[in-house]
Amino acid sequence: MSTSDVNNNNIPSESIESQILPLSLSATQTDADVPLTESVTEPAKVMRIGSMVKQLLEEVRTSQLDAGSRERLAEIYERSVVELADALSPDLQQELRMLALPFSDGIPSESELRIAQAQLVGWLEGLFHGIQATLFAQQMAARQQFEQLRQINPGGTDQSSGNGSNHAGLPGTYL
DSSP states (O other): OOGGGBOTTSOBHHHHHHHHSOTTSOTTOOTTTSOOOSOBSOHHHHHHHHHHHHHHHHHHHHSOOOHHHHHHHHHHHHHHHHHHHHTBOHHHHHHHHHHSOOOOSSOOOHHHHHHHHHHHHHHHHHHHHHHHHHHHHHHHHHHHHHHHHHTBOTTSOBGGGOOSTTTTTOTTOOO
């Protein structure tokens, strides 16, 4: 084992990496073979922060903010970006940092806050849509594999050949 094979909790890194690597990788592939791409290591955290930022955007749209409120919202925004980055793969972290630029010195205006938060909410919604599309594709692939397995009987022959063992062609007939 190399020094990176065990994390601080004495859990082999292979088991952690297998949880966050794309599911299309085979068991023999490593992160040296395929770079870690577009993964979310803490989806619940991303969802919570996304919901909070979206709610704050609604508040900014409907309220008049004084300088103290704008300063506080800018701090929350910047902290949200840092926390989001911690829950993302390196490529998504880089994308987030390129889009979520820090505010210039001083207290941002209401317009600057609205634009920054709307941009972050839009990026998060795109991320969520990507996650949903990936889950749908994985579900369809699993369903297809299941259907292929159902067509093969325990003897290893294909039941779709019409050998008559399916009792009147009804699926699920066991007697």
